[in-house]
Amino acid sequence: MITRLTLKNLAAHKLRLGLTALAVVLGTAFVAGTLIFSGTTDKAFDELFSEGTHTVDVTVQGRQAFAGSADGVSVKPVPASVLDEVRGVDGVAEARGEITGFAAIVGRDGKIVGGNGPPQLGIGWPSSLSDYGLVTGRGPAGPHEIAIDSVTAEKTGYTTGDQVKVVARGPAEPYEVVGVFKVGASGTTGGVTYAAFEPATAQRLLVEPGAFSGIVAKAADGVSPAELAARVGAVVPSQFEAITAQQAADDAAGDVRELLGFLSTFLLTFGVISIFVGSFIIFNTFSMLVAQRTRDLALLRAVGASRRQVTLSVMGEALGVGLLGSIAGLLAGAGLAVGLRGLFSAFGADLPTTGLVIAPSTVVWTLAVGVTVTLVAAYFPARRAAKTPPVAALRDDVATPARSLRARAVAGGLFAVVGGVLLATGLAGDGGNPLALVGGGALLVFLSVAMLSPLFARPVTRVLGAPLVRLFGTTARLGSGNAQRNPRRTSATAAALMIGMALIATVSVLAASMTASIDKALDGSLGADFQVSSGGGFGPSGSFDPSVAAALTAVPGVRSATPMTYAQVKLDNEPVFATVGDPAALAGPFGLEMESGGLAAGADEILVDARTAKAGGWTAGSTVRGQYADGAFATIRIAGVFADNPMAGSYLLGEATHAAHYPGSRVSTVLVVKEPGADAATVRKALDASLAAYPNLTLQDQSDIKEQARASVGQLLTMITALLVLSIVIAILGIINTLALSVIERTREIGLLRAVGMGRRQLRRMIRYESVLISVFGALLGIAVGIGFGWAVQRALASQGIDVLSVPAAQLGAYLAAAALVGVLAAVWPARRAARMDVLRAIATQ
Known part of the structure; x- marks a missing residue:
């Protein structure tokens, strides 16, 4: 009987449950696509690297x-x-x-x-x-x-x-x-x-x-x-x-697999976010379905159904939604994996070709994630359904009674405290797994905000709706009242948008802080007028012959052209990257300020910045056990300590030591300082002419370097935001779902409004106002949480050079305006359905 009832309920609510299943599809598609992409590329590279083992x-x-x-x-x-x-x-x-x-x-x-x-x-x-x-x-x-x-x-x-x-x-x-x-x-x-x-x-x-x-x-x-x-x-x-040869192939494939593993983890993170956002929609949908079917469920209880049977009926619907959504998500994931390969090709990284690899574990994980999340999200609504008293079948008023928010407030406060502690511990790097601590802390904070939001949903939406009421009168007042009527529903609907907006705001604050910190570092630490590098990147972005530096030195108007590169060295058995060059020659271009010791770095000597020296307990003249890339061990002397300098890095290794232990004499960057009074444009033109025979090299002035840094941060922000847009799409589905179910719930009320003279256009506006208020409420919550997260991450990374907090107010304001537009778009279909209702049938609805 329970199985037949579950199937009938699924058939009776195809559209509503279909929208819920779509949220499952979008979330599981990312999980499945990442696993398929990872498995396919792993197999392709294994085959590629193993080809050499045949000969x-x-x-x-x-x-x-x-x-x-x-x-x-x-x-x-x-x-x-x-x-x-x-x-x-x-x-x-x-x-x-x-x-x-x-x-x-x-x-x-x-x-x-x-x-x-x-x-x-x-x-x-x-x-x-x-x-x-x-x-x-x-x-x-x-x-x-x-x-x-x-x-x-x-x-x-x-x-x-x-x-x-x-x-x-x-x-x-x-x-x-x-x-x-x-x-x-x-x-x-x-x-x-x-x-x-x-x-x-x-x-x-x-x-x-x-x-x-x-x-x-x-x-x-x-x-x-x-x-x-x-x-x-x-x-x-x-x-x-x-x-x-097999070991060499495995080592080479291992390096690629490590990179792809990072990419897979990166993409899986967005899959988890999508699933998490979708869970709010699932919870909301089943809560509203249960509330609207209170009388039906009471009739089941009245004719002999037990609480367990009612619970199983609702959970059976959730199982069907989760299973169908996960299967569709698996198929969509295969298409996503193909799209990821195409994206790599578009960026010039043509991955080895092989058929898509859909491993049994991929199928199991996709189905397990989708079904489990759906069942968990539907469990509490199912429990409430089971508690429906049989006498409710005799009442016309079938609304679920409002419950106290006191338990929510206590649980939400507890989650906030625990989440904050986990976040602080993870960001400080004091725990065993900082990434897990940060992720767990963020999850608890999101749950805390979602649980606490009903406490202030009504006053906030009242404040947000006040300008609309003044501008648009009665229809806006009704829309605002609908948003305030059920704060639990409003907050649950807004929570999905809140999560996506919070993550976007976090990334925006972090990106703005990175850009501001880079500008500050370049203004304060880079004394060179020009930089020549392979690929235009500041860092280990390529290498070229040091003769380029000699050629640039001969250019009229150039005071100095100082070559530098980077190398890895172990200090106290910890691998670190060191800037390589003549410290005395780099002092000018980098603006080095010595705190102790000297600029000379002889054999087996190194200079360190003040922060590193303090952390290691070193002073000028201290020694540390070291090892170079060729395996040679040495007692390395700290020749000097310089003031923290983001451009110079934490370590400066002399050229003599580098030449003795690192093959080749390539450089990665040449820092050019022009003569005082020389015209920058004239010098640049002469430098361009000197580099004409080196198409692999890029000449940049300080403004170019800043612009490139901003562009790199901007590209990262755009990529992450594009992935997070998926969570916004899921949130839009949630708003559509909630409004659609709300329209059905208020069928009689809508009929009465139409009967007393409300026009179809006015009705559509009323629902749009309600949707806009829910969207803006969620966006405000998200932006507030995102600014807090962004500040916390920036403070945690201050020692890594991101020492300037910058909040992009205009950008966040644009996101808030976009949220209002999301509300308008989400209301289109539910508003049209409401406006097309037959007035007499709507009034007669019980």
């Missing part, structure tokens, strides 16, 4: 103390003599040297192909053990010949016989394209561009003459890769290591 068994490379360094050149070159030793190892069937490094192809428009996205690689053209198969032409054999990958050839239109410029160690040089090759079996490159040179040219441009980036070997029959790796590792010098 290679062992790789020899420079030993590293830790993965990566900011200068982009962290692997020690392998001398040709090591190749001879590897070839002499028993069990090696074949071995060759590999050569890789930076080499950017210049497009027909004079710009670097690929821009600032995936890397631009140069390789030595192999004769065997190759994963590169020629498509047309031949491999490069002369010093001015190259072959390019098929994806780049298709993108640029280059083909065999064309003249192409390539930037490697120095200025762009012309080469003839003699061949086009395919990378691996799939031919996809993930957005990476490839330029292949003959071996001697590749060594000169990418590594150093007579050296290789690494050595690969193929095992003889009967010798396992692990066994061969052990044999090779026993003969190569200690600064090199031999690992199996």
Whole structure:
């Protein structure tokens, strides 16, 4: 009987429950899409990186103390003599040297192909053990010949016989394209561009003459890769290591998987937000459905249905809504995963192609999340339905009696206190898992605001409605009264919009604070007039030859051109990034102010800022145990302590120490200071002319650097806001759902209003006013909470350089106006339905 009743109720309320299911669809789609995207890309990259293991068994490379360094050149070159030793190892069937490094192809428009996205690689053209198969032409054999990958050839239109410029160690040089090759079996490159040179040219441009980036070997029959790796590792010098090709592929795939894991977590966060927002709609919908069916439920009780059976009936409806919504969300998630791949391609990161991977765990998690959230949201309305007394079937007044808000106030206050403590602990970094603490604290704060909002929903909506009443009279008064009539319903409807708006306001405050802090840091710490960098980024955004600095120094009107880069070093076993350069030369461009010690940094010496020195208990002359990227340990001396300087960073490492332990002599940035009195525009024009042969380099003045920083923050804000708009869409559905159900609940009342002379247009306006008040109420709550969250996050990040609080009032005001527009749009359909009611039937409704 319960099953039949549940199915009939689902069929009887298709539209209302369908809107609720749509909220489940949108939330679970993000969860499913992220899981499908993650599984698909993981499989694609595993296949891509494992392709090399078909032709290679062992790789020899420079030993590293830790993965990566900011200068982009962290692997020690392998001398040709090591190749001879590897070839002499028993069990090696074949071995060759590999050569890789930076080499950017210049497009027909004079710009670097690929821009600032995936890397631009140069390789030595192999004769065997190759994963590169020629498509047309031949491999490069002369010093001015190259072959390019098929994806780049298709993108640029280059083909065999064309003249192409390539930037490697120095200025762009012309080469003839003699061949086009395919990378691996799939031919996809993930957005990476490839330029292949003959071996001697590749060594000169990418590594150093007579050296290789690494050595690969193929095992003889009967010798396992692990066994061969052990044999090779026993003969190569200690600064090199031999690992199996599978391990090398796993390490490379692991780096990509870590990045994709961060992206998946980022996207899943918005899925969780969507589900959380949708739960308010589900709760509200079932609460109103139960309230409107009080008499029906009482009749069930009167004819013998138990409380348990009534509860199961309502929960059965929730199960049906959750199940159907989750299944639809899974299908929508597959489309979202395809869209994410297209988005990556649009940004130049062509991911390896493979079919969509919908793992059983993805199906289970999607269904579990959607169904569980729906059942939990419907549980309390179901309990209230079960408590309906049978005598209610005899009354005309079937409204659910109002309950005290005292329990809500106590619970909401408790949630606020606990949530605030968790937030403060997580933002201070004192707990074991700061991210979990911040997330849990934010969740409790949102629940607290949602629980407490009925306490002030009536007075706030009365205040918000007062101007409308003055301007639009009776219809506005009725709309305002409807919003105030049921503060629980108003607050529950507004809560969905409140969450989305709170998160958008938080991001807006944080973005504005970041921009203001960057402006302050640049104004106070960057004394350079110009900056030259690969890709235009301030930081480890690329590397180039230090000869560029010498060329810029010779430009008329230039006082100094100081090269710098970044490197990773361990201090007390903790990896940190250090700025590398001559501290004395950087003092001017960075505006360094020494507090103790000197600017000279000799071998195994480092300078630190005051905050870092205080945290470590260091002073000028202190020593600390350190380790460099090549694995060498050293006792590193603190040569000096300088005042906190955001542009210089926390550590300054001398050039001599860097040259001794980090391969290559590349730089990532050159800071240019013009002569006093020199015309900035004239100097810039001369600098542009000097850099004409380096299309991979970008020249910026201080205003350009500020604008780029603002643009980067703006892009991040736009991306996050676009994702959060999903929660706003769900909130709009909630308002539509609430208004639609409210119209049905007030059918007789609407009929009476029409009977006493209210026109259809006036009725539509009344419902619009109610919707606008609910939307603005939710937006105000959200903005207030968001400003609080933004302030808390900014204070927590003050030590990381975000030390200026900025509240974008105009932007938040625009969001509030947009919320009012949301209210207007959400009311369109419910208002039209109300206006089309038959007056006599409406009056006769019980």
